[in-house]
Amino acid sequence: MSEIAISVSDVSKKYIISHQQDNKADSLIEAFAGGVRGLFSARQKQNKEDFWALTEITFEINKGDRIGIIGRNGAGKSTLLKILSRIVKPTTGRIEFEGRVASLLEVGTGFHGDLTGRENIYLNGSILGMTKREIDAKFDEIVAFSEIETFLDTPVKKYSSGMYVRLAFAVAAHLEPEILIVDEVLAVGDSAFQKKCLGKMEDASQKDGKTILFVSHSIETVLRLCNKGILLEKGRMKAFGPMNEVAKVYLSTNTGFSSKRTWERKDPGHRHNKAVQLISVVVHDEDAVNREEFDITKPIGITTEYEVMDDNLIFTHSYNFHNEEGLNIFNTHDTVSDYRKKPREKGIYRATMWIEPNLLAEGLVTVGVAAIRIQTNELYFHELSAVSFTVRDYMKGNSARGEYTLGFPGIVRPLCKWQTIKL
Amino acid sequence: MKTVITSEDRSFIDIRELKRYLGLFKYLSLRDVFVRYKQTWLGFGWSIIRPLINIVIFGLLSYLVDKSQNFQDRFVIVSGGVVFWQLLSTAILDVSNSLTSNSNILTKVYFPKLLLPASSILVCLIDFLIAFVIFLILYFVFKGLPTLHILLLPLVLVYGLIFSFAIGLVFATASVKFRDIKFILPFLIQILFYASPVFLSSEFVLKQNLPQFLKVIYQLNPFVFILNAFKFSLFGTFENFDPFYACSSVLITVLALVFSVKYFLNFEKSFADYI
Incomplete structure (x- = not known):
């Protein structure tokens, strides 16, 4: 075998x-002149680089x-x-x-x-x-x-x-x-x-x-x-x-992604000339402090900023969450803000979503971010693995673990209501 | 079956591999045939009309230029040349375009790339056969039945196609890096049209008051021998037959084929990087 x-x-x-050394031609004439210059002195003007x-x-x-x-x-x-x-x-x-x-x-x-x-x-x-x-x-x-x-x-x-x-x-x-x-x-x-x-x-x-x-x-x-x-x-x-x-x-590791990411226009992974461009995604705690690790008993906030480049787009923003095994834990999109239904003006928008305490299981969680028009299913952007963060149980006895400290499987870790009586 | 990939530039013709890809050769050829006249109103009617128009124009024009024969003879000879030239010139053009026009396949999958230029010949041949039928009707009306010389025709066709293929292949390879070829080639073909006995017979050209070296260059052009051989197979007389130029034409053709294939193979592995 x-x-x-x-x-x-x-x-x-x-x-x-x-x-080309100077590839920012401001006008057609300049671009043309640059082209002609390049024609006669191709060697000097072009920067060759090994990649x-x-x-x-x-x-x-x-x-x-x-x-x-x-x-x-x-x-x-x-x-x-x-x-x-x-x-x-x-x-x-x-x-x-x-x-x-x-x-x-x-x-x-x-x-x-x-x-x-x-x-x-x-x-x-x-x-x-x-x-x-x-x-x-x-x-x-x-x-x-x-x-x-x-x-x-x-x-x-x-x-x-x-x-x-x-x-x-x-x-x-x-x-x-x-x-x-x-x-x-x-x-x-x-x-x-x-x-x-x-x-x-x-x-x-x-x-x-x-x-x-x-x-x-x-x-x-x-x-x-x-x-x-x-x-x-x-x-x-x-x-x-x-x-x-x-x-x-x-x-x-850094090869993957961390809990904060910003996109530059020059980033090859970034989709240019899209109507909506992602600017940043940050995972943070209640005090808006960016963290890599979160207490399982505390809420986790995820804030996305994006720029709308065209007028009159109608869409909402959404997140999807995957665990280490690649399982889709859950998805969510904005179902409350008025923006989801009405045509937007151009400009920069910020959206924050809170994950309830005691919902996610311990481990690495990957967040995907998308902007989608629900009515037509049209995607404006979709970063499958935008950011990631880790959920930890600090074993203080107030989580779903209680006093149990060993392996605790499960995709989610809700703190459920228990009632026990003697009959 | 073991395959080794190295950084070696040179590639070789692997007969066993070509055999395995025979099916691909067939479907690429058929694709070109099926697609050529798709979404045209006339469809394959163009295979009749194009040569017909050329025959009429050049048949008439050539009589105006060269009155050494009677009109009928001149007209039939020139129309034969026109029909054959159309095969040779479209073969050069189609072969030379075959790589750049298939760049989508070239950059996505491995196969012996030589199949692309080779498979673009079939559609030219089919167009030729249709045009040749028109020519045969013309021939029959003006001259009656052809002589036994016509048995040489297939040989001449293969010979002519080999030289066209070789020229096309060089340009195909060069055009991967230099798209200039696309603009140069139509001029070159136009020059070859006048420098070969299609429209002006070689007898007529050699009778002109031209410097000797131009006449030598003219006769060194393998197409002169190829077209005269074509006419020989149809009309039974060989214009300006010269054993020296016959040999030189064959030699140049063989050298061109060897060179073009070698040139192609040397660059074959880099096509996807440049196209």
Whole structure:
């Protein structure tokens, strides 16, 4: 069972970024002049800089392992997947693997809008490395999985986006390589269908001993699907081992997030030109003091500031809470403020929410922040792992623990009312 | 099956791998065919109208320029050349665009990249076959049945396509880094059109009062031999046949093919970084 499927040794990847010295052109004329100047003195004006997307990555993966690759934006996850999929070559290092590799960095690679669903199944399947015979054999299954039977002979550009994604997934889900490399593709599509795909992948790996490499932002998903994990930070491998341990490292150190975070416009993870931009999220106590740790018997406040860039938007803000295992503890959105129903003016807004004392269990809690228009389900922003904080029980006897000090499982820790009488 | 990834630039043609990807070659080729005239009112009618218009324009024009033959003969010969040239020039263009126009696939999945330029040939061939039928009708009306020389035709087609493919492949590779190619290529093809015996016969060109070195360069152009061979297979006479230039044309074609494939393979692994 401990046969090696992939061995990666000392892999690095360098990109050369060239940027203009002065890229703030105030007018079109200046931009144009800069362009012309650049044309004649390209060497002088351009600053070339080496950028190491990956540095000295070394690991070995056994056959049948399901590896979750996690890390912040720009940590090198996608670069690693691209190198493993042989789309780009490493600058140094060597990788060996045993068996057929299929990579799924995008759903529907090569789909052509003018071709019908049936034609696209064959085209996409063959792009992903299936032979005609394999596609023929799987064809009915793919069609059934995608739930688009009636539109099989319609050009896919006429499909709704949901149908398009389902068809693309269906093809991908029926790949049968020995090694499957999957990027964040599962982030799209409706959640029921996502579950179906994840289930299919789980099956493939557990029943047939397939090796899977999986990048995701959702700790919940990687924890469910993967047995081992790789944590990347700024192109270096920060942790490698059992998935739950790697996830813990990710969530608890600075690699993950802390209880206070601000977003700059230049932050690559920040969605530009959105109608609503997140400014900051802070977890704090009753006295508005930012803390990393909270007493389980005290209320916890979470304050978000965001800027509304367009007039007349209607939305409310919401939080979701996940525990260390990636389980969604609960979600909440503002159901009281008048702003949730009326068109807003441009400007900066601040929203504070209080978590009742004696609600959360001990441990690390991750907070996701979103702005959503309830009526249409339109998301203005959604930071899945915006901040995190730790809940502690200081064992003073006033919590749900009472005098009990040992392991105390459970997703929430409410202080329940007890009444005992002798009958 | 064991695969090794290194930082090595060079890649090789792996026959076993190409075999495995035969299906992809087929579907990429078919995609181009299906998609070419999608959402046009005339559809494949364009495969008839485009060559027809070219035949009429260049057939007439060429008679105005070169009156050494009677009109009918000249017209049929030029229309053959026009039809064949359309195959060669669209092959150069389509092959050279094949990488940049498929950048979405190139950056998302691994496969032998040589399939992209190779698979863009089929659609050119199908267009050619349709145009060639029109030409054959014209031929039949003006000249009757073709001679046995026509058996050489497939060979000439393959030969011409190889040279076009080689040129296209060099430009395809270069265009990954330099989009300038997109602007240069149409001019180059236009120049080649006049520098090859499509519209002006090589006899006519060589009779002109031109400096000797220009005539040598003209004859070194492999397309001169290719188009004259094409005409030979149809009309049975070989204009300005010269064994030296016949050999040089074959040699240049072979060298071009070797060079273009090598150039392509040298950069194949970096395509996704630059495109």
